[in-house]
Amino acid sequence: MNKLWYLSQISMFDSLPLEDLMEIERMAPMKTIQKHTLIQTPATFREGLYFIKKGKLRLYKINSEGRQFTLGILGEGNVFGEIDTFSLGTKGIYIETMEETLLCSLTKEEFESFLTQRPQLALKLLKVLSERLLEREAMLEQLALGGIRDRVLHLLVKLADQFGVEKADGFSKIDLVLSHQELANMIGASRESVTVVLNELVKQDLIRTGRMSIQIRLDEAKKELSQ
């Protein structure tokens, strides 16, 4: 499993010919980052483009009281970064690895020259950007309106859509190692409230929980949310 294999797994590059993949391989060194490492803070922000080849990153802000608020989680194949005004929404935030991660990066200059030669790549990036904006909007909406139960359910559905692994019995296992505290951080709630809601959802047979693991009936959960 060499570098090229990883690049071919990245959906953004699916439609690029092999020569382009090889060029990127030359330009973009890949490095391994240990779990629970801060790879970006508002202070250390640098322009450029980053691809996640393997692993998971958590993006979060810290409010004035020092509490974290998770904006989202990026996994294998996702991109982030900024070049001038072309923002993928990752400026001014903290980014931390949730597990060992393989990251590949292009500098601002490398990415700009690569982009101008390949307009189809710019189009794909535009799509990524607009999707991410829509998701932020939906997230803010449910955050302002819903009670804790809805916010937890919404979060679990979103995580299962992104990281869920279908099981034979109708449950999707969320392939992330998350404590109740981390779930609480993602929706701006207390750990205790999340624990209570999670146990309610277990009683309603919408989810199953284990230590640092959650399975969810995705279709049932979505029905609950639309009511």
Place this chain on the structure above:
DNA sequence: TCATTAACCCCAG
């Protein structure tokens, strides 16, 4: 009324 705070508890590693 609903969620947070604070103070406990137990359990696994």
Place this chain on the structure above:
DNA sequence: CTGGGGTTAATGA
């Protein structure tokens, strides 16, 4: 011991 998870009375917007 530490960190995750569970519980509840008091408190507060």
